[in-house]
Amino acid sequence: MTDNSIFTDKTVFYHSFGCKLNFAETSTVAAEFAGAGIRRVAPGEVPDIVVINTCSVTEVADKKCRQAIHSLHRRYPDAAIVVTGCYAQLKTDEVASLPGVAVVAGQDKKDRLLDFLGTWMETHQQQVDVPDFKDIETFIPSCARGDRTRYFLKVQDGCDYWCSYCTIPRARGRSRSGTIASMVEQARKAAAEGGREIVITGVNIGDFGRRTGETFADLVRALDEVEGIERYRISSIEPNLLTDEIIDFCAASKRFMPHFHVPLQCGSDEVLRLMRRRYDTALFRHKMEKIRQAMPDAFIGVDLIVGARGESDELFRESYEFCKSLDISRLHVFVYSERPGTRALELDGAVSPQAKRARSNRMLELSEEKLREFSGRFIGTVRPVLLEHTRPGHPMSGFTDNYLKVEVDAPARLDNTVVNVRLDRLSDDGSFIHATLLP
Numbered sequence: 001m002t003d004n005s006i007f008t009d010k011t012v013f014y015h016s017f018g019c020k021l022n023f024a025e026t027s028t029v030a031a032e033f034a035g036a037g038i039r040r041v042a043p044g045e046v047p048d049i050v051v052i053n054t055c056s057v058t059e060v061a062d063k064k065c066r067q068a069i070h071s072l073h074r075r076y077p078d079a080a081i082v083v084t085g086c087y088a089q090l091k092t093d094e095v096a097s098l099p100g101v102a103v104v105a106g107q108d109k110k111d112r113l114l115d116f117l118g119t120w121m122e123t124h125q126q127q128v129d130v131p132d133f134k135d136i137e138t139f140i141p142s143c144a145r146g147d148r149t150r151y152f153l154k155v156q157d158g159c160d161y162w163c164s165y166c167t168i169p170r171a172r173g174r175s176r177s178g179t180i181a182s183m184v185e186q187a188r189k190a191a192a193e194g195g196r197e198i199v200i201t202g203v204n205i206g207d208f209g210r211r212t213g214e215t216f217a218d219l220v221r222a223l224d225e226v227e228g229i230e231r232y233r234i235s236s237i238e239p240n241l242l243t244d245e246i247i248d249f250c251a252a253s254k255r256f257m258p259h260f261h262v263p264l265q266c267g268s269d270e271v272l273r274l275m276r277r278r279y280d281t282a283l284f285r286h287k288m289e290k291i292r293q294a295m296p297d298a299f300i301g302v303d304l305i306v307g308a309r310g311e312s313d314e315l316f317r318e319s320y321e322f323c324k325s326l327d328i329s330r331l332h333v334f335v336y337s338e339r340p341g342t343r344a345l346e347l348d349g350a351v352s353p354q355a356k357r358a359r360s361n362r363m364l365e366l367s368e369e370k371l372r373e374f375s376g377r378f379i380g381t382v383r384p385v386l387l388e389h390t391r392p393g394h395p396m397s398g399f400t401d402n403y404l405k406v407e408v409d410a411p412a413r414l415d416n417t418v419v420n421v422r423l424d425r426l427s428d429d430g431s432f433i434h435a436t437l438l439p
Contacts, residue, residue, distance in 0.1 A: 003118070004036040004037055004114075005037075006118050006121055006122070007033075007036045007037050007038045007114075007117075007118070008037055009037075009039075010037070010038045010039070010048045010049060011038070011039050011040070011041040011042075011045055011046075011047045011048050011049070012030075012033055012038050012039070012040060012041060012047055012048070012049040012050070012051060013040075013041045013047040013049070013050050013051070013072075013076070013079075014026055014029075014030055014040070014050075014051050014053075015050070015051070015052045015053070015068060015072070016052075016053040017052075017053065017054050017055040017061065017064060017065055017068070017085070017087075018053075018054070018055025018057065018061065018085070018086070019055070019057075019201075020152050020199060020201045020235055021152075021154060021157075021201045021202060021203065022053050022054075022055060022085060023152055024142045024143070024144055024152035024153070024154050024201055025053060025085075025110055025140070025142050025154065026051070026053045027142070027144030027145060027152065028110075028140075028141075028142040028143075028144045029051060029053070029084075029110060029113060030051075030144070031144060032111070032113075032114060033049075033051075033113075033114065036114055046076055046078075046079070047076055047079050048078075048079055048080065049079060049080050049081075049082060049117065050072050050076060050079045050080070050081045050082065050100075051082045051084075051113070052065070052068060052069060052072070052081065052082070052083050052084070052085070053084055053085040054083060054084070054085035054086060054087035054088055054095075055085060055086055055087060056085075056086035056087040056089075056090050056091070056167060056171055057086070057167075057168070057334075057337075058334065058335070058337035058339075059337045059338065059339070060335075060337065061087070062087055062091065065085075065087045066094075066098065069081060069083065069095075069098045069099075069100070069101065070098065070099065072100070073098075073099045073100030076100075077100065079100065080100075080102035080103070080117065080120060080121070081098075081100040081101045081102055081103075082102060082103040082105070082113055082116070082117060083095050083098075083101055083103065083104050083105070084103075084104075084105040084106070084107075084109070084110055084113065085107070086107070086167075086168070086171035086172065088104050088105065088106065088130065089106050089107050089130055089133070089170075089171045089172070090167060090170060090171050092104055092106075092128065092130045096126060096128050101126065102117070102120045102126060102127065103116045103117055103120055103126070103127045103128075104126075104127070104128045104129070104130060105127075105129055105130070106129060106130035106131050106136070107136050107157075107171065107172050107173060108131065108136045108137065108138035108140065108173070109129050109130070109131075110140055111138075111140050112129070116129065133169065133170045133171070133172075133173050134173075134174075135173075136158065136172065136173025136174070137173065137174070137176065138176075139157055139176045139177060139178055140154075140157075141154060141178055141182060141186060142154035143186035143187070143189065143190055143198075145190075145195065148388065149196070149197065149386065149387075149388040149389065149398075149415070149416050150195075150197045150198070150199055150233075150386070150388075151190045151195045151197065151198045151199070152198070152199050152201050153183065153186060153187060153190070153198050153199065153200050153201065154201050154202060155177055155178060155183050155200055155201070155202050155205055155208050155219060156175065156176070156177040156178075156202030156203060156204060156205050156207060156208045157172055157173070157175075157176055157177070157202060157203055158172045158173040158174045158175045158176050158203055158204075159172065159174075159175055159203045159204045159207070160174055160175045160204075160207070160210075161204065161238075161276075161278065162276065162343075163265075163275050163276050163277060164274060164275050164276045164342060164343040164344040164347070165275055165305070165308060165309075165336060165339065165342055165344040166339070166342065167339045167340075167341065167342060168203060170341065172203055175203070175204055175207045175210055175211075176211060177202070177207070177208045177209055177210070177211070177212070179212060179214065180209070180214050180218055180219050180222050183219060183222070183223065184222050184223060184225075184226060187223055187226045187229055188226055188227075188228075190229065191226060191227065191228030191229050192228070194416060195228075195229065196228075196229065196230045196231060196386055196416055196417075196418065197229070197230065197231035197232070197233070197386050198223075198229055198231070198232050198233075199232075199233045199235055200219075200223075200232060200233065200234050200235060201235045202235075204238060204241075205234070205235065205236070205237055206237045206238050206240075206241025206242060207238075207241065216237075216241065216246065217243060217245050217246050217249065220232075220234075220246060220249060220250070220256065221249065223255075224249075224253050224255050224256065229255060230255060230386075230418055231255060231257050231386060231401070231418075232255050232256045232257065233256075233257050233259050233403070234246075234250070234256070234259070234260060234261070235261055236261045236262070236263055236303065237260070237261070237262060238262075238263065238278070238279075239262050239263070239264070239279050239283060239284050239287045240278045240279040240283060242260070242262060242287055244290055247287075247290050247291055247294050247295075248294060250294075250295070251294035251295050257401050257402065257403070258295040258297050258298035258299065258401060258402045259298060259299045259401075259402055259403040260291055260298060260299070260300050260301070261300075261301040261302075261303070261332075262284075262287065262288075262300065262301070262302055262303075263302070263303035264284055264302045264303060264304055264323070265277060265303060265304060265305045266304065266305060266308065266311065266315075266319050267281055267304075267318060267319035267320070267321070267322030267323050268281075268311070268315040268316075268318045268319045268322070269281055270310070270315055271308060271310055271311050271315050271319065274308070274309070274310040274344075274347055275305075275308060275344075276343070281322055285322075285326065288300060288326050288327065288328060289327075292327050297377075297378075297401075297402045298329075298402055299329045299330075299374070299402045299403035299404065300327075300328040300329050300330075301328070301329060301330045301331075301332055301403075302323070302326070302328050302330070302331050302332065303331075303332045303334065304319075304323065304331050304332065304333050304334065304363060305334050305335075305336050306319075306333060306334070306335055306336065306356060306359040306360050306363055307335055307336040307351040307355060307356030307359055307360070308336040308344065308351070309336070309344050309345075309347040309348070309349050309350055309351070310347050310348070310349040311336075311349070311351060311359075312349060313355075316359050320362060320363065320366070323363070323366060324366060328370060328374075329370060329371060329374040329403075330367055330370055330371045330374070331363055331364070331366060331367035331370065332367075333360055333363045333364050333367060335356045335357070335360050336351070336356065368430060371430060372426065372430045375404055375426055375430065375433060376426065378400075378402075378404060378423050378433075379423050379424070379425060379426065379433070380422070380423065380424075381422070381423055382420050382421065382422050382423075382438065383400035383401060383402070383404070383420070383421065383423060384400065384401050384418050384419070384420055384421075385398040385399065385400050385406055385408070385418065385419055385420075385421050385435070386398050386399060386416070386417070386418050387408070387410055387414050387415055387416070387417055387418075387419060388415065388416070389412065389415040389416075395407040395408055395409050395410075396408055396409070396410040396412075396414065396415070397432070400421075400423075404423070404432075404433055405431065405432040405433065406421060406423065406432060406433045406434070406435040407427075407432055407433075407434060407435065408421050408434075408435040408436065408437050409436075409437065410437045414437075419437060419438070420437075420438045421435040421436060421437055421438060422435060422436045422438060423435050424436055
């Protein structure tokens with residue numbers, strides 16, 4: 001165990017890539033560093049330590065992580081760079097060879113970053129500890145907000161699905177989770193700290209409790225009883241694990257918001273089969289219709305991959321028409337990326353970069369149409385918004401219960417407060433709504 005006195009007067013800069021889960025984990029690391037006396041760097045200061053939590057969902061993500069490490073080393077050449085996350089887990093040697101990297105820590109080693117860093121500071125020998133994905137068994141809890149208003153509660157980690165295009169099981173290990181009791185305790189702690197909204201995160205959150213005999217539905221019901229938390233949001237959940245029971249419970253709950261994020265990945269059953277997904281378009285349509293029936297105002301975000309191997313022009317058109325036919329709010333479009341070690345590389349039918357870009361642009365245009373149409377339904381209505389701090393001289397911002405982003409002139413004292421606003425007009429680019437604060 002490292003003597004924390006070694007960290008006296010040290011400063012740190014944090015940079016997190018990727019998903020909400022990474023953000024939650026980085027916030028937890030920041031809290032542990034602060035407890036050891038390491039201060040977050042102030043504007044204009046030069047940090048002694050740089051912590052980078054990486055993503056590796058695509059080759060583009062890998063590239064961005066590499067570029068960030070190079071850039072931060074050039075900017076802070078004397079800083080000890082600590083790298084963790086999926087890119088560190090999957091490409092350990094590559095990360096360790098980058099300039100300035102002092103520590104490379106695997107997915108279940110985030111709770112040991114202080115020890116690794118302390119050893120490096122004492123010996124100046126690079127610390128690398130990344131287990132094989134089969135040995136990743138630890139569940140490291142996380143419920144943090146960092147410098148945001150909303151808390152992010154990590155309830156699950158890892159994945160047992162092994163979709164043909166995905167490296168996440170190798171990056172994060174097998175599916176595992178905390179207990180309902182431990183999750184409820186963390187939610188209560190967030191409430192005691194003044195938290196009003198919690199986003200439930202994980203790699204495959206619908207798989208919660210698989211090893212303990214508990215279920216995600218049980219967790220949702222238990223969290224709904226925590227006093228002080230006014231809002232919960234369920235982050236990405238697989239359509240085959242989003243049960244009608246969960247949808248109906250959220251519809252009846254005052255604390256679970258009308259907001260779902262559900263990965264589709266492709267609107268073609270043939271491509272879904274090649275992807276080794278565990279549902280078809282009929283099941284997905286049922287879930288979308290069930291949500292819309294139970295919660296007519298719900299925001300529904302949908303993940304989509306374009307240009308996967310085997311996605312012919314005809315199958316892309318099939319996917320496009322399927323997505324167009326759904327009453328959803330937004331598409332989150334990703335371009336398929338070849339990932340080493342995945343079964344997708346064994347498939348024929350590679351799509352050219354030009355076709356991938358064209359397909360992505362078409363889906364992004366469809367997404368913009370969907371978002372404008374959905375947002376337009378609520379112009380002139382009154383919705384509750386959790387206000388979040390912003391820069392001096394700028395409007396406050398926040399999200400409605402059904403996840404419409406708004407900007408509103410409001411006093412700073414209303415930060416982290418749920419208020420009613422009238423939705424006046426959509427911004428020119430359609431990304432947010434101008435609103436008026438109501439008495």
